[in-house]
Amino acid sequence: MAAQPTPARPNVVFISVDDMNDWVGCLGGYEGVQTPNIDKLAKRGVLFSNAHCASPLCNPSRTALFTGLSPATSGVYNNDQYWRPNLPQTVSLPSHFKANGYRTAGAGKIFHHTVGMNPPDQWDDFQLQQFDDPWYRRADWFPWNKKIPAPKGHPFNGLADFPGEFDWGTPPAADAEYGDMEAVRYAERFLKQEQTKPFFLAVGLWHPHIPMYSPKRFFDLYPQDDVRVPRVPEDDLKDIPSVGQELAAFRRVEVERIFKERKWSDAVRAYLAAISFADEMVGQVVSAIDRSPQAANTVVVFWSDNGWHLGEKRHWHKSTLWQRSTHVPLIMDGPMVRDRGKARRQPVSLLDLYPTMVDLCGLPVRPQLEGISLKPQLLSSSANRRPAVITYLNGNHAAVTERYRYIRYHDGGEELYDRQADPNEWNNRASDAKLTKVKADLAQWFPKSNADPVPERTAFEFDFATHTYRKK
């Protein structure tokens, strides 16, 4: 009997993390962070060291990535907007794979984690996300969650009366009980199987998203006295226009409380621990890929949906147009990669991933897609790129090159940073006459029009059992 020919089309594994900024060894955002597995992947594949989300918030970022449409085109700008009923003609990346001969499977947080964001018809098989704080998850948003009372000792950061997810520490759970481990185990089972078709597997990790819960051994990696908090100049917000000020003030009560209770270094430590926990799980998924019968013909894509502030610009969270929120880890590996281990410094966007997959896997071209394939960058570290554009809410945009970040808000407020001279983005030079041309060149890349926001979820009645939306 003749051996089966190797399928020409590669398999794809997406490994995603949530709210991981550039505090990753290979990106150099925090000296001393321990991410050996992510660093190893960057060394054997390609690190995009200047990668940005399409929008610095879970739902708009992930919706843009998986629909291939910028928020300015889709009108999906925030977490409370379903994409499916508002964009009924849109074929998502997993659906495009599924319609073209791929087996599609996923586990954990791939799309935004609230109900109605991840239509099951995109997947041949899917394992829903399990939460580390099931006591907090409201039944109407997470109908599959098994609610239990909060364990003794909660909140583990000792800050009582904080709403929702704002917590960090080590709950009394074994490693195996963390929700992300369920997604890792799913991937390990999947990758052991012999496949009759090429596959697209998405493994969605929640860490280092809040609540920053990790096993104690990850906290032990960072002795409290060694933890460094970011430098935040007193007057850093002084030269920022009003919309930027408003975005920075979002949920400021949390950062003020952290400062007031002298928990800043504790919280930073919890973020570091959660990053290292995520790194270990990424390593487990990569090992499972390497052991799988399909390893030689599999493309690995590692990405985070947005970054995270840890007090910079007096902000905790994402949802701003600065480097802290938009800069994300992005690594690719696969049989087509050349110039391995050499970082690509050109600006790229997570919006580029869908067209890259179309390109690498020979899927039918979709002219609607707004990103540009990264294949030239996978082949050569010197291939040129246009600026990366980031949108947050209606009409606020940033354009990023290898040197500059230009932000323009909906009311015309502007910021311009020379990131070579000012990597922390402390000195807004938008009114510097010498840089007028830089601004004009970058402004060309902003969307020409801004779609009205699509209706929020409250405009629909959603049925979980049938996954159907009815417009009210």
Ligand SMILES: [Ca+2]
């Ligand atoms: Ca996120």
